[in-house]
Amino acid sequence: MTYQIITELSPVGPNAIGMVIAFSMSFRGFIDSCRLKEAILSKIIPVLGVIILAFAVAPLAHADPIYGTSALGELTGSRSEPGSIVTGDEWADDETIQSLSWLVMDLGGGAWSYEYTFTNFRAPDISHFILDLTDDCVGRDDEAADPGCVTDISGPLAFNTYDSSGPGTSNPGFPVGASITGVKFDFGEDVYSFLSNRSPVYGDFYVNGGNESFADNIGLENHLSENVFDFIVRPDGVVPEPGTLLLLGLGLIGLGAMARRRKA
Numbered sequence: 001m002t003y004q005i006i007t008e009l010s011p012v013g014p015n016a017i018g019m020v021i022a023f024s025m026s027f028r029g030f031i032d033s034c035r036l037k038e039a040i041l042s043k044i045i046p047v048l049g050v051i052i053l054a055f056a057v058a059p060l061a062h063a064d065p066i067y068g069t070s071a072l073g074e075l076t077g078s079r080s081e082p083g084s085i086v087t088g089d090e091w092a093d094d095e096t097i098q099s100l101s102w103l104v105m106d107l108g109g110g111a112w113s114y115e116y117t118f119t120n121f122r123a124p125d126i127s128h129f130i131l132d133l134t135d136d137c138v139g140r141d142d143e144a145a146d147p148g149c150v151t152d153i154s155g156p157l158a159f160n161t162y163d164s165s166g167p168g169t170s171n172p173g174f175p176v177g178a179s180i181t182g183v184k185f186d187f188g189e190d191v192y193s194f195l196s197n198r199s200p201v202y203g204d205f206y207v208n209g210g211n212e213s214f215a216d217n218i219g220l221e222n223h224l225s226e227n228v229f230d231f232i233v234r235p236d237g238v239v240p241e242p243g244t245l246l247l248l249g250l251g252l253i254g255l256g257a258m259a260r261r262r263k264a
Helices: 002-009 014-057 242-263
Strands: 075-082 085-088 099-108 111-119 126-132 157-162 179-186 193-195 200-203 204-211 213-217 232-235
Touching: 075 232, 111 232, 126 157, 126 232, 179 204
Parallel strands: none
Antiparallel strands: 075 099, 085 213, 099 111, 111 193, 126 179, 126 204, 157 179, 200 232, 204 213
């Protein structure tokens, strides 16, 4: 009825009016379709973002075992006895709690600074400190295969594989069957700091004082440990691959879309 009255009163005639109405209905259908698609996409995009983020973060997360995995999430930290560090002889009999803390800084351009601080390692004082490195840092004849692994530090250094028998001065209390391929700071200090071209990962250490006192991380005896507190942070790792960073970015975009949708 309404359509008949409009067509009779309109100067353009029924055909033109019909075309306008048909176009209006088609346009409305298009808008409804777009709204439906937008509603669907608003739900799908955040879900896809979460899935992509999960795939991106998985390679960055601590895998089992912990040893050798990225430590970018713990650039500042510490380990202490008795939960994370094993001590022996006079250090074990000491009433104080021995601890090792670190501070790692990304200097940019592939350069990193590392600082290790030993607390309450007294009577006797530290005589030498062995720090785990990835094997390709260590060359022959106590020399570094890559001088950039440990640099900008004064004092005698030796690069080798160390165990309970040495080489060089003995390492009392070193776990039988275990070893550390890395650098030996053959001098005693409370604080060791240096530069490196290697990013941080989880690994081992050993420190000796006097004739028989020693300390090392619990994970030195068990590289299959899934407990991050069994290891310390040390140089020599890899940064995320570009493809992983791309996935991480896409995932974060999806989470952003989800947050915006919730606010709306």
